[in-house]
Amino acid sequence: ICLCQLSVEGLSRAKSDVIARLLKDHNINILALQETHVAEADSPRLKIPGFILITSQHRPVIIHIGLEVPIITSAPITRWNLHSFMAAIEETIGCLPATPENFERFTKLLKKVAKKNIPCGYRSFFTLCWSPESETLLRESEASGDPDVATTLLESLDSARWLRWTEVMENMDFTHSSRKAWNLLRRLGGAAPAQHQTPSITANSIASQILRNSKTIASRSTKREVKTALQVSLTQCAPFSSLSETFSRAEIDTALSATKGGKAVGVDGILPDFLKNLGPRGHD
Structure with missing residues (x-):
């Protein structure tokens, strides 16, 4: 935002045009105009093309523009207190039966x-490859004001970042099917463009074939035979099978151990780390 302050003596039409051109040429957003030779009753007649004049009797007004980030002066709280999280779950989950109807209550x-027990937070300041040596150079530069110290600080950061980049590139493993490595190579433009083959069977041909099959007129005897075969197959099915049984404790432990941590939440809004850090009663 560009702010301009002017003091004029008698604002005429010619002065208004000159001020308007001046503000337009310099991309001025706000104009603080001091005019002490015009009565308060005549102030509404003052006009500058392209601007809206707001009269004031020299009363200062503070306007906050943009986002205001509060300064946190309290001590940082230890994050991810999983021990208290597990203890609280173990204490309260006993009164919640393990039924599908209680899944929403469980979440x-x-x-x-x-x-x-797991407060949210953020790092208010982060600089890549910042080290204690960089902190020492920064304090020395602020105390002495020597530009050579500031140059040394910037050069140390550049060299550290270059070493970090070289280390990451050298540790990339392209011998296996590493999604991370190949995605990086593809973004850098070094991967060969994918060859897309046009299928011989198009989606329109599949849709037309399904439409033709759906329009087939079946006789009453055919419908009766299909219903009879369905009833016979349903009566021959076992009343209980392994697929209808509840999950065992071993299956739950196996699934949780195979689940990766640090991933995003699912549809239910639960992080995988919450489920991995449940106690024995939570797994039951």
Whole structure:
């Protein structure tokens, strides 16, 4: 935002045009105009093309523009207190039966306990490859004001970042099917363009074939035979099978151990780390 302050003596039409051209040439957004030779009753007649004049009797007004980030002066809280999280879940989950109807209550319980034991936060300041040596050089530069010290600080950061980049590139493993490595290579433009083959069977031909099959007129005898075969197959099915049984403790432990941590939440809004850090009663 560009701010301009002017003091004029008698604002006429010619002066208004000159000020308007001046503000337009210099991309001025706000004009603070001091005019002490015009009565308050005549102030509404003052006009500058392209601007809206707001009269004031020299009363300062503070306007906050943009986002205001509060300064946090309190001590940082230890994040991810998983021990208290597990203890709180173990204490309250006993009164919640393990039934499909209680799944929504289970997710609400996890979120409520997580809000108390796993506070959210952020790093207010982060510089890549910042080290204690960089902190020492910064303090020395602020105390002495020597530009050579500031240059040394920038050069040390550049060299550290170059070494970091070289180390990451050298440790990339392209011998296996590494999605991370090949995605990086593709973004850098070094991968060969993918060859897309046009299928011989198009989607329109499949849709037309399905449409023709759906319009087939079946006789009453055919419908009766299909219904009879369905009833026979349903009666021959076992009343209970392995697919209808509940999950065992071993299956749950195997699934949780195979789940990767640090991933995003799912549809239910639960992080995988919450489930991996449940106690014995939570797994049951």
